[in-house]
Amino acid sequence: MKITSIICKLPDFKAKVYSNGSPGANPVFVTVEKPDRAQISTIKRALDELEEVEYLQNDLLYMKTLGANPPFQNGREAVDWIKKNKAKILYADFSNSNVHACLNYSENDGITILINSKYKNDCSYPDVLAISEAIFHECGHGKDMDNENSIQEELNCLSLNVLAHRFYQKKYKGIFDNSNSFLYTQGVSLYPKLFFDFFKTALKNRIADKYGYLRSGDSKHPATDLAEDIKRIYESATYI
Ligand SMILES: [Zn+2]
Numbered sequence: 001m002k003i004t005s006i007i008c009k010l011p012d013f014k015a016k017v018y019s020n021g022s023p024g025a026n027p028v029f030v031t032v033e034k035p036d037r038a039q040i041s042t043i044k045r046a047l048d049e050l051e052e053v054e055y056l057q058n059d060l061l062y063m064k065t066l067g068a069n070p071p072f073q074n075g076r077e078a079v080d081w082i083k084k085n086k087a088k089i090l091y092a093d094f095s096n097s098n099v100h101a102c103l104n105y106s107e108n109d110g111i112t113i114l115i116n117s118k119y120k121n122d123c124s125y126p127d128v129l130a131i132s133e134a135i136f137h138e139c140g141h142g143k144d145m146d147n148e149n150s151i152q153e154e155l156n157c158l159s160l161n162v163l164a165h166r167f168y169q170k171k172y173k174g175i176f177d178n179s180n181s182f183l184y185t186q187g188v189s190l191y192p193k194l195f196f197d198f199f200k201t202a203l204k205n206r207i208a209d210k211y212g213y214l215r216s217g218d219s220k221h222p223a224t225d226l227a228e229d230i231k232r233i234y235e236s237a238t239y240i
Contacts, residue, residue, distance in 0.1 A: 028099055030092040033117050042123045043089050043115075046132035047082070050075040053136070055163045056170065059196075066195070067224030068159035071140040075132075075164060078139040087111040087142060089135060091120045100187050101134040103141045111145075113138045119183060126179045129168045130188045133161035144220045151230050152221040154211045158191055165192045208233040 035043070053075030063070065072078045082089070092114040094102070100119070104112045113135055119127070140157035141149070165188055168175060176189055184190075194203040204226070212234025217223025223231075 028102060029095040030102070030104075030114055032090050032092045032112075032114065033120070035091055035120075038123060039091055039120050042128060042131060043135075045123075045128045046135055047079055047089075049129055049168075050132040050136055050164070051079045052076075052171075053132075053164045053167050056166055059163055059166050063159045063163065063195070066200075067226030068155040068195075070159045070163060071143045071156055072136075072160060075136065078136055078160070081139055081143060082113075082135075085111055085142070087113055087139075089113045089115070091115050091117040093117045098182075098186070100183060101138050103138040105142060105145060105147055111142045113142070122181075122183070125172070126175050127183075129165075129172070129175065130179070130183050133164045133168075133188045136164050137161040146220070148218055148220075149211075150215045150218040150221050150223070150227070151207065151211050152217040152223045152227040154207065154214065155224070155227060156221060158195075158207075161188060162192045162195050165189070166196070204230050204233055208237065212237075 055070070055074065060070070072081070081087075087110065090112060094114075094116050097116070097118065099116060101113065101115045104114065115131060115134060119131065122131070137157045137160050140160045141153065144153075165176075169192075176184065179189065190206075194206055208230045212230060215223075216227045216231040
């Protein structure tokens, strides 16, 4: 594959960057890499795991009550969506190393889900599950086929990886116990705690910090009270 630079839909900057700027002014630049056989295998394993994901019913109810609405009913729906839309899944070098994954949509190239190439050699069982969660999250962004984003859209997509993570924790007991890299502590293992275990203030502050510069909601993702709360926290913190 030709190496190319594209701009991601999902910039992931500290909120302060946007305190006097406009959303989307600081995109993440990525350089797509040609995956090798091992990486293709990791992605395939991740999709095989994702296909089996079913939400724990109490988790789903709790998530919806909180104000996050998963765009897919289970993992299989997302995998079917990937196949139907011929979405590509690749590794890429990101200008912002804190971004785990992102999604690019263009009318010409269609949908590309990109995983940060710093994870390209991560292929242990928990790594495969973590990558499947990242893919699930990005599928949620891709489903609306646009390049817009909002706090509510992030909440909805975060609900996907959180619900999948809790399913994996139940299915494979203890599987994430020794996984302490950035992908886990600032990603797949962090959000389940923020949604389910901690006071909601911690969840709101985290999302305000990362995504507070976005609109609270949009036409396809009307803001819930949770998204409005997060926007208020962001605005009061940055004096907009
Ligand atoms: Zn996202």
